[in-house]
Amino acid sequence: MKHYHLKSCIPLVIALVGLLWIPGCKPKGTQSAVSGNAASKVYVAPGKYDEFYNFVSGGFSGQMSVYGLPSGRLFRVIPVFSVDPEKGWGYSEETKPMLNTSHGFVPWDDLHHIALSVTGSEHDGRWAFGNANNTPRIARIDLKTFRTAEIIEIPNSAGNHSSPFITENSEYVVAGTRFSVPLGDKLDVPINTYKENFKGTVSFIGVDKTSGDMSIAFQILLPGINFDLARAGKGRSAGWFFFSCYNSEKANTLLEVNASQKDKDFIMAVNWKKAEAYAKAGKGVKKAVTYAHNKYDDAKHSATSTMMNEVLMLDPKDCPDMVYFMPCPKSPHGCDTDPTGEYIVGSGKLAAVIPVFSFAKIEAAIAAKNYDGEYDGIPVLKYEAVLHGEVKKPGLGPLHTEFDDKGNAYTSFFVSSEIVKWNVKTLEVIDRVPTYYSIGHLCVPGGPTKKPWGKYVIAYNKITKDRYLPTGPELTQSAQIYDISGEKMKLLLDFPTIGEPHYAEAIPADLIMKNSRKIFKIEENKNPYAALGDNNAKVERKGNEIHVYMTSIRSHFTPDNIEGVKLGETVYFHVTNLEQDWDVPHGFAVKGANNAELLIMPGETQTLKWTPEKVGVYPMYCTDFCSALHQEMQGYIRVSPGGANVPLTFSTGKTAPAATEKKDTTAKPN
């Protein structure tokens, strides 16, 4: 609504019809103007679908969550870097290798950013990438199954924050180290020798066009500063990648003060096409490292972890014209390129302006060698030479910027707790709305692509306080959705989220839902422990191990009576779900198992390892309500003392009078 409307209309009609229109035009107050039709804009009727999927980082939960927009309804939490007993992720034998690293099995991480795959800088709906911030890794989620398909560890990195942003055709996702650290052979050094011994790297991880498989193409060796966020160029700048950097002071303690000394830090511009050519031309040096590469196979329904031992390192000293620094005020955080690829927005956390850089000017400054000296041998471009302009007094604490389809930018302000809308070309502030409270990242559907869908901006807030019913000291996380279809932004809805969301992306539902997998075909199940049909259900003893090849279908297990297990033996339940109907998983749990349940999708095989510690008869049952007789989907497994003489037998639907002794190590059905 515009103020002149208000002024001209009020004297005419307020006396008689005021009540009819006031709710729609109420000016903003401290309650934030939620207009009368806000509810209808986020209401998705029962049985109807949302317009967008919202892939939201789970922060310190280590997972990725999926919401519908505009309703804010939670659809799924995809386990990625943290174990999830509900889904058996990291507990089943098949999924354990996914969490393997060079530090062994790591059951938790901190997932900060999302990158959806793109073709021609537009969403293609194939994969979502997420970064592990603590033990540096990148995960690829297959959007057909909404499951983690691959995790690759990043060597020579410590705190993989500047990640997993993506190039225009998903050629590479990047991984810039937040912490610089000692690299190579000289690892045991005094911390206060930071300036001599600590180095940073950014990694370019190649993504296979067809399969999506990741491999580290090359790393770039960089000065010992901190890499924060990044964005690929688009259009004419598509061959470049921009990284925000802080701590150009190279402080190793009390960074809050010591890394805030300089007036300007940097945005680093990397000509990745050139880097790629240098890598191909053999300009890199192979470095010995150790990192894990884990892949999940949808046919074998199981993961493998491979230890890799080499990475190609490019040194800017040997690779001229590959890396440049651009001065950027005060510890830049967000580093975002607009849909045209011409403008690069830096957001200095402590700056009073938002600098906007021009790619055309960057190219011109490089051509003219318009430098402001060097930093550790890397040319620093003159600030004024590459600057398109500054947004003056936009707010306090600018963090991140997203874009709509009309040439506008939306920047989040943590300190002043607001979203500010401004015009990318004219740099004029158009509108501002408060967020509740202290917004971090924000998301416009398609906002980081060449083709933003606009319509909404979602705020992912860092502080919740009084927005929801209190739940003790720890509160849910708070997201808010605003309508941006008009000139003014309008708050529509608050919705709670899991973990602590950092970055998120939203994508039209139709790009994904039509490909969504409903079942795994049982005929294509290549798990070596699958029981394809009841004739293959069996129990085998292999040395100290008992392998149960079990089938499940509404509503029984085959076998469901097992005897002859001895204390000291380890039992592997390999459960195959024979169902071929959408949304009919079966669960499996056995009393006393000190790991988790299995949740087995139709056509899938999953394995639970169980080492009983006491003699007895143990119940096992299906945990996922599957039919009217779900409660009957249960069975027993008998565990006898170590020296017992109970033969290994199994059955379903038989009440055998007595089991006959078997000399064979493979048990026979009763």
Add this chain to the structure above:
Amino acid sequence: MNPSKLLSVLLFTGSVFAFSCKEGAKKDPKPIDIQELTKDQPETHGTEIKETDITLGTPLDQAMVSIGKSTYELKCQSCHRLTEEKLVGPGWKGVTQRREPLWIMNMITNVDMMLASDPEAQKLLELCLVRMPNQNLVMEDARKLLEFMRSNDGVK
């Protein structure tokens, strides 16, 4: 102008004004019907099989019997015995005498439709209490299973 006319004019003015407040309320030129998009999904749900789709012959096609048997072992055996014994579902002995081929094949490929409309199928659900799972079988699979059932019932 009488008072009621004045009121209605003002109401009209007000409603026009209220409309002008609704920025961005203009409709998308081509709204996406997301519901419509779900119809194009790869899961096989049976298309209804018609009488004319089925031809039976003797002697049995042994290749079909053999494929039907392996499908049975993978997808049906958990619940159906080859004898008259009822497990989760009825035993298959005699099924080709009890039921028409059309009924059997639609039951295999198109359970939801049968349970919604066919009185005999509904009677079976009351008896067994478990909806027969959709096992992702198409008409050709069902025909081979039927051949295997005929073989099980002694047809040569």
